[in-house]
Amino acid sequence: MTHPISLDVNGVTYSVEAGPDEPLALVLRNRLGLTGVKVGCGLEQCGACAVLVDGESVLSCVRPAAGFAGRKIETVEGLGSPERPGPVQQALIDAGAAQCGYCTPGLVVAITGLLRSEPRPDENAIRAALEPHLCRCGAHPRVLRAVRALAEDAGQ
Amino acid sequence: MTDNPSLAAHPNVEDWIAVRADGGVEVRTGKVEIGQGIDTAVALIVAGELGVPFDQVVMMPVSTGLSPDEGYTAGSSSLEHSGQALGLAAATLRRELLGRASQRLGVDTGDLETRDAMVRSRQTNRTVAFAELVQGAPVTGPVDPRAQRRRGARPGDPEGFEPLHVRRRVTGTLKFVHDLCPAGTLHARIVRPPHYHAVLESLPDDMQTVLGDVRLVRDGSFLAVAHDDEHMTIRGAERLCAAARWRAVRDLDEGPIGQRLLENRRESFPVRGGVARDEPVDMPPPSGAGTIRASYERPYQMHGSLAPSAALAVLNDDRFTVWTHSQGPYPLRGALAEALGCDPASITVMHAPGSGCYGHNGADDAALEAALIARAIPGRPVLLKWSREDEHAWEPYGSAMRMELCARLGRDGMVEAWSHETCSDTHLMRAWPDPERPQAGKFLAPRYRANPLSAPAPAASLGAGGGIHRNATPPYAFPHVQIVKHLVHGLPLRVSALRTLGAFANVFAAESFMDELAHETASDPVAYRHRHLDDSRSIDVLDAAAGRFGWSARPPAGNPDGIGRGIALARYRNAKSFCAVAVEVRVDDDASIRLQRAVIAADAGEIVHADGLAAQLEGGFVQAASWTLLEAVTWDRDGITSRDWQSYPILRFDNIPEIDTVLLDRPGEPYLGAGEAACGPAGAAIANAVFDATGVRARRLPLTPQSLRQAASTG
Numbered sequence: 076m077t078h079p080i081s082l083d084v085n086g087v088t089y090s091v092e093a094g095p096d097e098p099l100a101l102v103l104r105n106r107l108g109l110t111g112v113k114v115g116c117g118l119e120q121c122g123a124c125a126v127l128v129d130g131e132s133v134l135s136c137v138r139p140a141a142g143f144a145g146r147k148i149e150t151v152e153g154l155g156s157p158e159r160p161g162p163v164q165q166a167l168i169d170a171g172a173a174q175c176g177y178c179t180p181g182l183v184v185a186i187t188g189l190l191r192s193e194p195r196p197d198e199n200a201i202r203a204a205l206e207p208h209l210c211r212c213g214a215h216p217r218v219l220r221a222v223r224a225l226a227e228d229a230g231q
Numbered sequence: 232m233t234d235n236p237s238l239a240a241h242p243n244v245e246d247w248i249a250v251r252a253d254g255g256v257e258v259r260t261g262k263v264e265i266g267q268g269i270d271t272a273v274a275l276i277v278a279g280e281l282g283v284p285f286d287q288v289v290m291m292p293v294s295t296g297l298s299p300d301e302g303y304t305a306g307s308s309s310l311e312h313s314g315q316a317l318g319l320a321a322a323t324l325r326r327e328l329l330g331r332a333s334q335r336l337g338v339d340t341g342d343l344e345t346r347d348a349m350v351r352s353r354q355t356n357r358t359v360a361f362a363e364l365v366q367g368a369p370v371t372g373p374v375d376p377r378a379q380r381r382r383g384a385r386p387g388d389p390e391g392f393e394p395l396h397v398r399r400r401v402t403g404t405l406k407f408v409h410d411l412c413p414a415g416t417l418h419a420r421i422v423r424p425p426h427y428h429a430v431l432e433s434l435p436d437d438m439q440t441v442l443g444d445v446r447l448v449r450d451g452s453f454l455a456v457a458h459d460d461e462h463m464t465i466r467g468a469e470r471l472c473a474a475a476r477w478r479a480v481r482d483l484d485e486g487p488i489g490q491r492l493l494e495n496r497r498e499s500f501p502v503r504g505g506v507a508r509d510e511p512v513d514m515p516p517p518s519g520a521g522t523i524r525a526s527y528e529r530p531y532q533m534h535g536s537l538a539p540s541a542a543l544a545v546l547n548d549d550r551f552t553v554w555t556h557s558q559g560p561y562p563l564r565g566a567l568a569e570a571l572g573c574d575p576a577s578i579t580v581m582h583a584p585g586s587g588c589y590g591h592n593g594a595d596d597a598a599l600e601a602a603l604i605a606r607a608i609p610g611r612p613v614l615l616k617w618s619r620e621d622e623h624a625w626e627p628y629g630s631a632m633r634m635e636l637c638a639r640l641g642r643d644g645m646v647e648a649w650s651h652e653t654c655s656d657t658h659l660m661r662a663w664p665d666p667e668r669p670q671a672g673k674f675l676a677p678r679y680r681a682n683p684l685s686a687p688a689p690a691a692s693l694g695a696g697g698g699i700h701r702n703a704t705p706p707y708a709f710p711h712v713q714i715v716k717h718l719v720h721g722l723p724l725r726v727s728a729l730r731t732l733g734a735f736a737n738v739f740a741a742e743s744f745m746d747e748l749a750h751e752t753a754s755d756p757v758a759y760r761h762r763h764l765d766d767s768r769s770i771d772v773l774d775a776a777a778g779r780f781g782w783s784a785r786p787p788a789g790n791p792d793g794i795g796r797g798i799a800l801a802r803y804r805n806a807k808s809f810c811a812v813a814v815e816v817r818v819d820d821d822a823s824i825r826l827q828r829a830v831i832a833a834d835a836g837e838i839v840h841a842d843g844l845a846a847q848l849e850g851g852f853v854q855a856a857s858w859t860l861l862e863a864v865t866w867d868r869d870g871i872t873s874r875d876w877q878s879y880p881i882l883r884f885d886n887i888p889e890i891d892t893v894l895l896d897r898p899g900e901p902y903l904g905a906g907e908a909a910c911g912p913a914g915a916a917i918a919n920a921v922f923d924a925t926g927v928r929a930r931r932l933p934l935t936p937q938s939l940r941q942a943a944s945t946g
């Protein structure tokens with residue numbers, strides 16, 4: 076049994092059918108084709124599924140999509156494209172910070188959320204914002220470099 | 232003749248490389264891109280060798296029937312095999328193109344150079360495009376294994392150079408297996424027994440009715456559900472799981488693994504020259520005055536891929552097509568054929584991106600399971616995704632190990648005799664088509680289907696650098712060295728290849744032990760290693776790491792104050808990259824270990840892509856730091872208890888040190904694999920730094936606060 080819900084995603088309003096308890100991540104992936112939203116655990120433990128909700132990084136793999144009706148949702152696809160990567164994406168490219176890339180969309184979202192609320196975060200703020208995110212390839216040192224570079228740029 | 236197995240199996244230029252009509256260069260490799268950057272490295276080699284712009288090299292997807300069969304992408308051998316083969320294929324191709332151009336332009340080949348996918352005469356400045364030279368006459372025929380490679384042909388990091396795929400990775404547009412969803416796709420999940428040794432006792436008679444339009448697939452104790460909606464599939468799996476009744480045929484053995492590794496039945500082999508011999512072990516370990524012993528342990532640890540394994544399979548007209556993130560499309564095809572009871576020619580295996588796997592994770596199992604479900608529902612593509620719990624509880628782990636080290640020191644403190652005995656289950660349980668020995672039992676699913684197969688008993692791999700004894704041979708010039716490998720049977724958990732196989736634990740043990748000897752003889756750990764080294768490349772990486780770290784000579788743990796430093800060294804597989812790691816840690820009052828900073832120094836032969844190499848080394852460090860500080864698979868008699876990221880934590884952003892990576896380039900030297908080089912040294916360097924900081928020698932991984940306190944109290 077599905078119900079129609081209205082979701083505002085990457086600046087477009089969609090009316091989608093979703094199961095009553097269907098997690099936001101599955102709706103974004105399977106009904107809107109936004110497969111940049113990754114599912115790594117489905118348990119809110121790894122950060123792969125992060126999306127911005129009203130500008131804040133939120134894990135989308137458990138909470139039902141219905142609860143996000145009317146909120147402003149942004150996925151990694153809304154933050155740049157291969158032709159025009161966004162600033163956070165470009166910083167990760169420059170730092171060589173994506174290995175397999177499975178954790179990367181979630182990190183792009185988390186970093187974007189952090190920099191919007193705090194354009195010049197200090198080391199503690201950076202690490203706290205990235206704390207919910209796992210990366211098994213060990214790209215962390217490069218991700219940290221990328222965020223520090225962005226924070227420095229903002230200071231200039 | 233060539234000793235490159237990839238080239239021996241695929242000896243012709245056209246197996247590897249072709250100039251297209253549009254001037255692009257099509258490259259085929261059998262090694263799969265798994266986040267390690269092999270595609271980029273191989274494309275750089277071809278671009279440099281041929282003289283074509285990097286962005287005109289087209290890396291073809293790996294697929295059976297089209298790509299060269301290069302077995303598994305593993306063991307840090309991709310650049311050595313595929314990179315070298317492609318370098319030689321490109322050099323052969325270039326020579327042929329020069330020959331053709333020389334006729335066309337009427338000048339000597341010595342006058343010709345290649346650039347921008349064209350041949351140019353230096354004298355006349357006339358050019359002819361590659362595409363024109365191959366029109367109607369593609370370059371074919373044997374690769375010359377002695378083809379002259381161009382010196383300094385590396386394009387380095389040309390203007391605007393960007394590694395392949397990176398843009399798609401950071402924008403979320405790279406399609407992983409998990410994202411493939413052709414029209415008509417069914418989403419599938421497996422419902423698994425509570426543990427390895429349980430079988431399905433019963434399902435309610437009305438199970439299919441309860442599941443509604445979620446399809447139930449059952450074959451013995453193998454249970455799956457499928458539906459065209461993923462969420463319905465997941466809910467269906469939950470319902471099936473709640474309804475299924477299982478019976479444990481036996482429990483898991485929950486005895487202490489360290490003891491099992493010593494006491495279980497085992498086969499022992501002396502290792503000489505890095506090769507395990509099928510001969511009796513005839514020498515006792517060193518003894519007498521000046522003898523020191525220590526034993527080390529590493530627990531079962533998991534690959535812990537960030538994405539649970541997945542596969543897409545479809546059966547059409549008795550032909551399977553399988554999309555997988557497996558590391559070995561060809562061997563997987565053969566093993567699938569055996570497990571499915573069909574002809575390998577009726578299966579096409581295509582590689583598609585997965586998350587980093589670091590060895591034999593659930594990928595191959597997922598491929599077979601997807602194919603089994605696809606066979607039950609022919610004509611529909613089946614996208615099987617494992618759950619997080621599936622991956623954590625069912626992947627083949629890295630084997631638990633126990634290492635017994637022993638050395639006799641002379642009066643001058645130098646090692647006179649060194650012994651390293653290493654005990655573990657196998658590290659190689661990949662299915663690999665073998666006419667002599669059935670392989671299907673290496674997969675999970677056949678163990679649960681009707682007429683179940685059992686897992687084959689592990690067989691010792693005796694070759695150079697085999698799993699258990701990989702890196703058991705020290706890099707030092709000790710006068711007397713004795714290495715013994717023990718393959719231990721009857722151990723409780725499912726295992727197979729995890730990044731470095733036995734090397735991580737062997738290097739952790741041997742390089743911790745070197746630190747113990749340095750402490751024993753009141754020597755500086757760098758100087759002590761120096762005194763035993765006669766190999767200049769090992770010395771160079773050791774010096775480079777110490778130099779960049781700012782190492783000053785003093786013995787370990789002279790005055791433990793909570794801040795400590797450690798160093799360690801290894802040459803991966805005694806044959807690949809040389810790597811030294813230096814680490815600084817802080818050990819807090821609660822015995823938690825903070826990684827402050829690290830230096831990695833590596834010599835990987837001629838460097839192809841410096842930043843990619845550094846990324847692999849850093850990634851190897853971080854993963855090994857996680858193994859060292861945090862990771863141990865846990866279980867009880869009722870099953871695996873490490874079932875998610877809370878019960879099996881890994882390193883997070885809060886404990887990542889600043890890493891400084893020093894690369895020693897060796898132009899003209901063979902490429903040496905580096906993806907695993909930093910792991911062993913990282914583990915030992917951290918343990919040595921903890922000793923330096925605290926005076927506590929922790930010999931059992933992981934180095935949790937609890938294990939540190941335990942080590943402190945038992946001395």
Ligand code: FES
Nearest residue numbers: 115116121122136
């Ligand atoms: S998939 Fe949502 S946190 Fe892991």
Ligand code: FES
Nearest residue numbers: 175178210211212
């Ligand atoms: S880059 Fe592979 S998990 Fe982070």
